[in-house]
Amino acid sequence: MKKTAILMLIALWLVLLPDGSIVAQSGKEKKQFHWPNGTLGAVTLSYDDAIPSHFEQVAPQLEKAGLRGTFYITVDSPGFRDHPDAWRKVAAAGHELGNHSLFHPCRKDTPDQHPWLSDDYNLSKYTPDRWRREMRVANLALQLIDGKTKRTFGNTCCDNYLGPLDDKTCLEEIIPDLFVAARGEFIRQPIDPQNINFAALGHYGADGRTFEEMRDEIESAISEGKWIFYMFHGVGKGTHGLYIEAAEHAKLIDYLAANRHRIWTAPAVDITNHIKQFDAQQ
Numbered sequence: 001m002k003k004t005a006i007l008m009l010i011a012l013w014l015v016l017l018p019d020g021s022i023v024a025q026s027g028k029e030k031k032q033f034h035w036p037n038g039t040l041g042a043v044t045l046s047y048d049d050a051i052p053s054h055f056e057q058v059a060p061q062l063e064k065a066g067l068r069g070t071f072y073i074t075v076d077s078p079g080f081r082d083h084p085d086a087w088r089k090v091a092a093a094g095h096e097l098g099n100h101s102l103f104h105p106c107r108k109d110t111p112d113q114h115p116w117l118s119d120d121y122n123l124s125k126y127t128p129d130r131w132r133r134e135m136r137v138a139n140l141a142l143q144l145i146d147g148k149t150k151r152t153f154g155n156t157c158c159d160n161y162l163g164p165l166d167d168k169t170c171l172e173e174i175i176p177d178l179f180v181a182a183r184g185e186f187i188r189q190p191i192d193p194q195n196i197n198f199a200a201l202g203h204y205g206a207d208g209r210t211f212e213e214m215r216d217e218i219e220s221a222i223s224e225g226k227w228i229f230y231m232f233h234g235v236g237k238g239t240h241g242l243y244i245e246a247a248e249h250a251k252l253i254d255y256l257a258a259n260r261h262r263i264w265t266a267p268a269v270d271i272t273n274h275i276k277q278f279d280a281q282q
């Protein structure tokens with residue numbers, strides 16, 4: 001055998017092992033990323049704005065199916081302020097209480113943006129210090145409910161910048177000091193655990209969607225070993241201005257429960273921790 005062919009075979013042997021795991025040529029082993037318990041990919045169901053139907057209907061529905069989700073809490077909303085015990089129960093059942101800010105600030109770069117939002121909470125007038133302090137207090141309020149010091153952030157109105165348009169600050173600069181991860185902007189792309197930006201994961205919308213559409217997205221994401229992150233508001237008409245039909249939501253829950261051996265449905269904080277633990281072992 002020629003010398004070059006032997007060298008090529010040695011190089012190939014260094015890269016590919018019989019079990020398919022990859023070994024770096026430097027000799028340091030690089031493990032393949034694995035989702036837990038033989039699952040192929042992950043799904044997070046997140047529900048925004050702390051509305052009563054979340055603790056009255058959605059959390060019990062998920063629990064009955066053996067699933068857990070992330071509830072993004074706006075602290076200064078009646079659905080949270082008036083029901084601390086109900087949210088304590090949601091957290092004790094294993095759901096994440098995610099941070100969705102104190103006052104739900106959003107960008108109002110033009111007067112017609114978010115007419116429901118007071119100018120006092122225009123994110124384009126926020127300073128980084130104000131945002132950081134408000135998020136810190138929101139974290140503390142949630143900690144007093146669930147006892148947890150680590151949680152994810154659900155970007156309000158999917159905004160990822162504060163301050164005036166000509167001098168914006170990206171929230172990703174502040175997020176690592178306050179949160180293990182943030183849902184980030186609405187980009188409709190699944191998250192690759194091996195190429196991930198924890199400060200802005202990226203997500204899909206679920207309001208007004210059908211089960212079939214979402215099933216196809218989920219199957220596509222898990223076929224690539226990825227994590228798909230959904231943002232919901234209400235479930236059923238009358239629960240929120242933005243909502244998914246209750247029947248479509250029920251079909252999605254049944255499908256995720258029936259496919260738990262293939263699809264890991266879990267709160268964002270749990271999936272983030274799994275990926276970070278893997279990264280720490282590298």
Ligand SMILES: [Zn+2]
Pocket residue numbers: 048049100104156157
């Ligand atoms: Zn919201």
